[in-house]
Amino acid sequence: MAEAKAKRQTDPGMSASKEDQKALYYHLIRARRFDERCRRLFKQGRFPGTYFSAVGQEAAAVGAAFGLGPDDVIAPSHRELGAYITKGMPLAALMRQLFARADSPDKGKSHPCHFGYPEINLLTPASTMTAQVVVGTGMALALRMQKKPNVVLAFIGEGGTSRGAFHEALNFAGIHDLPIIYVCLNNLWAESVPAYRQSRITKFSDRAKAYGFAGFTIDGNDLLTVYQTVREAIERARAGSGPTLIECLTYRWYGHSEIDPANYRSADELESWKKRDPVALYERHLDETGIMSQAEREKIITQVDAEIEEAITLAEASPHPEAKEALDDVYSFSPAANFPARAQPTPPGGLT
Amino acid sequence: MAEAKAKRQTDPGMSASKEDQKALYYHLIRARRFDERCRRLFKQGRFPGTYFSAVGQEAAAVGAAFGLGPDDVIAPSHRELGAYITKGMPLAALMRQLFARADSPDKGKSHPCHFGYPEINLLTPASTMTAQVVVGTGMALALRMQKKPNVVLAFIGEGGTSRGAFHEALNFAGIHDLPIIYVCLNNLWAESVPAYRQSRITKFSDRAKAYGFAGFTIDGNDLLTVYQTVREAIERARAGSGPTLIECLTYRWYGHSEIDPANYRSADELESWKKRDPVALYERHLDETGIMSQAEREKIITQVDAEIEEAITLAEASPHPEAKEALDDVYSFSPAANFPARAQPTPPGGLT
Amino acid sequence: MKNVTFLEAITEAMAEEMRRDQRVFVMGEDVGAYGGVFKATKGLHDEFGGERVIDTPISEELIVGAGVGAAAMGMRPISEIQFSDFASCGFDPIVEQAARLRYRSGGGWTCPMVIRICCGGEIGGGLYHSQTNENWFFGTPGLVVLAPSTPYDAKGLLKSAIRGDDPVIFLEHKKLYRWVRADIPEDDFTVPMGRADIKRPGTTLTIIAYQLMLHRVLEAADILAKSGIDAEVVDLRSLRPWDKETVLDSVRKTGKALIVHESPLTGGVGGEIAAVITEEAFEYLDAPVQRLTGPDVPPIPFAPAMEEFYMPDTRKIVAKARTLAAY
């Protein structure tokens, strides 16, 4: 597999102010350190289930989400941790979900690695790949009908683009010029299956050609390129010019989940991508532009680490759900209570 | 909606010999007259259910199928009557299906307008739009594995291309360079829904761009263009160069089914397409080239009409299925007979 | 009172709820200006426009799945599946997305939507325009499944479904569309979900049915009455949740139960109902609970003789009920 081929297409920093660029670093390093911490917790057996690390892909997730307002929506897949926390999901809420606590956003119901948080308009996804793209498209339809100025950011892996649901959703969004940006994180692998076995196309943004809207392939490890490309797409969407498909070329450093040794890929491939570590690349940019010194960054890291430890402490103090909570939240009503004491009489007017 | 925009891209008659061109006329006029006869029969109440006329679309169906050999496969949708009979499905077999007779190819089971005939490698489709494209892709996979030199022709309406199944199938065929030609009959309408509400794209052959293989949009009312474009695609497929998507611009003259008055379309639109009647166009070509005189054509029409009447007579003489035949052909075995007199003993070695 | 067909009752329910609540909208194939292949959405496009009555591409997964997203954002979508035979194409969004959104988010997200599915046989539709398929949904926690048989129930239940806060599968038997008509009130009314209705009181045995079969059972009950067999006919109306209490009360009274449905026997709704009756009213039963259903073949073969063979009908119901009464 080739490296990320696309060049940065926009002037770095053109639209991200100095302050934004500092904030972006905070989100980027927070995503990285939180993710690495979660991996360690999982390896230590501190939570059950599994863990999907997104280390290596933080720039794409953070850069895409940084442009969003509180009433914008994210329809997530499963490997965009940075997007959720950049959008505002509290670390403790994430940690509670990993720990499957009663006060987790999903009350311990779902799956450790599919995060949602209605408070920040983060859809709680199923594990079903690509379903979030269809549901997200419906969310964009609702925004349009409600005449809101907001947009939906729907994430998907390159593997997920193979499902028919992707086609139905993007085709519909194209017809109606819906305010939605499809962000495809092409990390070259879907579990053990390489991108060239997902499709004969080499640019997944070419998928957009089947729907009549714009598609871009960008360097997903370049934080500012992602930020700016997505922000431009958001502006177009808000202006009623319809959807965009943005393919971010990136790479996951670890296995599909923490139990996957990922030995289907070559050490060389991994190394070449580690050389393009999105955090290191951005730190170099900050150094080169003098926007943020190493000392400043270290202060942020200390602060972020403290945040993380606090989230862990909070989550560990949270109660486990009671076994019987398994019965809650199936319906808006309690099915038993809905049953009548007696059936109603036949309506006036007879039957046929 | 615009008229067929594409020009004939190939030299007419370049590869269709004089004899072929005569044969093509036979198939074309046979499709037309058979179809019109079926419509009349339905209107007279001579068979139950419904009827989907393909009048107006004969050139696309006949031209595509004329290039096929007996071991090539057709995965049909529902509006390519001309393809089935050109491939060799006997008129009487079709008529027996319409009449739901016991000796119909489907033994009266399926639906009047979804024709299959294993004897000529014509898949018996479900009514489920686009399922035939997925199943047809699997048929092409089998041909590849069996190292056969044959191809699959999978038909689909422009409406059917919206389903996710289309995406999954074409994406897979692209990866494996399967020997399949997807022939999309774009007749501008899917029941009452116009093509511009199916997708934002205006050329449905652009869908192929998402799968990395060639797509062409051609004048589907020009018999020789269809024939030649499909034949070239077949040659590529046989040579291992993979699939092609061919969009044939055409038009159905009548309603979606015989009970649809089709008053969602304008009289002008219909008129403009009737002026491009594929039969009249081809007759003009035969006149201009002197390949076949009107007298010769009339002889063929007389012969075809006799064939059709014979088919009707044969089909009407066929027995109706017995009511209890409803129980046949669910499994390879009779479920009742499969039940044992007694359960087998626990296997040696114990259970766990 | 006004006299309406089953179809008109459904159209009215949608129109009235769309007037009442801006959040309600309709999407599906051909539902726009065309008014739907069975004309269930007739007039809606004229009155509410293309923004609220959306013609979709042929995309069942989108029709349902986008509805889920819109519902999550506070809309009240009505997604139409043209034929239940093709609901298979939208199966994932129904059973995995709509049904589970509330549960998987611990109540954080909800999915107030209605999925109208046109279904049923006896109309010469053959293998792919006749299926009922209520058992695809009946076993799915999180879904409400409704199956009315009269214009009154259809209108009242559809309104309850639209106003409710859960994903509802609303099954419309296409044979009933124009074949059944009745007087219904002019004024707004609803019918509660989850409640059965005794459409004919009786004492000899209980016959449980829904949709088209309910009508066949009522016809059969009239015939049975002539020979002194007084059937109580329970119209289930709601399949999930279903009204155990009304069914059990009736069976405890009559001591005998027959369930009739159009779908094949094995794995049908009837098995569950028979099992529950037996579990909960065993000591009251004078005979084993009986089922009369379509046979275990793919519904429904096309040729008229085979379709007739397939369908439970009045004659078959009478025969089965007689045998049960004599048990």
Next chain:
Amino acid sequence: MKNVTFLEAITEAMAEEMRRDQRVFVMGEDVGAYGGVFKATKGLHDEFGGERVIDTPISEELIVGAGVGAAAMGMRPISEIQFSDFASCGFDPIVEQAARLRYRSGGGWTCPMVIRICCGGEIGGGLYHSQTNENWFFGTPGLVVLAPSTPYDAKGLLKSAIRGDDPVIFLEHKKLYRWVRADIPEDDFTVPMGRADIKRPGTTLTIIAYQLMLHRVLEAADILAKSGIDAEVVDLRSLRPWDKETVLDSVRKTGKALIVHESPLTGGVGGEIAAVITEEAFEYLDAPVQRLTGPDVPPIPFAPAMEEFYMPDTRKIVAKARTLAAY
């Protein structure tokens, strides 16, 4: 004899049939060199190459639907669905294409294929990696549905399925993959489809189960035996067709029946079996047929306490069986 896990039995069945018959091939997500997410196809890619062990895109509809086409052309596809939770995405080709191809063509086309679906809970998989969903398929005429619980049955049934001429849903409970092992013959053997197996003879009551629950029932039977309750344990193995005769013979002998399954109660396989037992052995029943199943919630909530609450287990089975024995 050799000692193998449930998983190894499945891999062996595929490998041996692929050696035996060139027409057999495997397709699915990650089934290639990776050997499948649970390693069920381990070694197959090495031995048979990428032409016969095909890594597909994430495309459940294609995985099944292309299998249907290949089967129609004379191949013997084995399509793998990675988790039954996602079988919803390939539902149309399963129930509308595979199941109906033979019928709709009057026997002209056939569909000899196996759809292997990994399913089941008690592995901490949460809402989307724990579902069983056998009731999605159980009610579909045209499908064979198999649900083995031992390595011997898994291997023998999978071979029968591959050699058979019908579309088969082959359900593999993922908890059994490595947890269950047994000695099986070295030589080729098959287990007939459609036949149950009495895994433990007994006299007091009949307990019917399959997959993981069969093992829980056997554990329970050992405990029950200590207090003189002698349960006969019937392993259904085949769900469609299911072995009425063996079940009815057992119940006629014991007079009491309990069905245990992991899927939720309502609309589950147990309802059908209970209904048939009652219909056909009513006079032999000393108690109503009982069911012990997962509750009517979306399977299976993630937090360990909730998963435990959800799963029928040995303790619950013992309690239910005691009550039934005492009826």
